[in-house]
Amino acid sequence: MGVADIDWTAIETALDGRGFASLGTLLDAEARVALAGAFGEEAPYRSHVHMARHGFGRGEYKYFRYPLPSPIAGLRAALYPGCAAIANRWAERMRLDGRYPNTHVDFLETCHAAGQEKPTPLILSYREGDYNCLHQDLYGGIVFPLQVVILLSEPSKDFDGGEFVLTEQRPRMQSRAHVVPMRAGEAVVFAVSQRPVKGTRGDYRVKMRHGVSTLTRGMRFATGIIFHDAT
Secondary structure, three states, X not given: OOHHHOOXXXXXXXXXXXXXXXXXXXXXHHHHHHHHHOOOOOOOEEEEEEHHHHOOEEOEEEEEOOOOOHHHHHHHHHHHHHHHHHHHHHHHHOOOOOOOOOOHHHHHHHHHHOOOOEOOOEEEEEEOOOEEEEEOOOOOOOOOOEEEEXXXXXXXXXXXXXXXXXXXXXXXXXXXXXXXXXXXXXXXXXXXXXXXXXXXXXXXXXXXXXXXXXXXXXXXXXXXXXXXXXX
């Protein structure tokens, strides 16, 4: 399956219903091995974060520098238009100012003009006992409301545990959690910080956070495609 095969109407329906949707398998084994295998290198990255040092959890992640690896750059540009159409409808429903341009190049120009010039796509590495606390990837005043995660490792074969987790907090209600099953190469699009939900008196906003549960065995790699750049 490729980006051209994605049914964006079905994706929007899933996002409206639960805040996430599977885009199918978008990275083949060769691309996954190449991305995970380069984690130990220094040249492809602008920053290396050890989560425990900052209270983010346990594990490591690295932000890519420009130019991005070709599979990441290609998917970031190709997935953006479908996501932007949904993002604009969400902005209207949540009565937010501003709309997103049709192409990712134009959106990045907006980010860079606001001083957000650092690339945000990243790769994450987890070993046994590692986890990622619930969080939101914001990075500045300009935030694109959707992002994508792609699993690079094979569940059950390469690792156990380490499930991708989302929570939503509706007004005056306790948080609801989603455990999202993923297979190697599968991409999931999800809400970064908030999404609209239809209520009896119109749409209201639901706060979203995401993380990764504790890895119980092996090693897990994933890559995240965030559409806005950072300050």
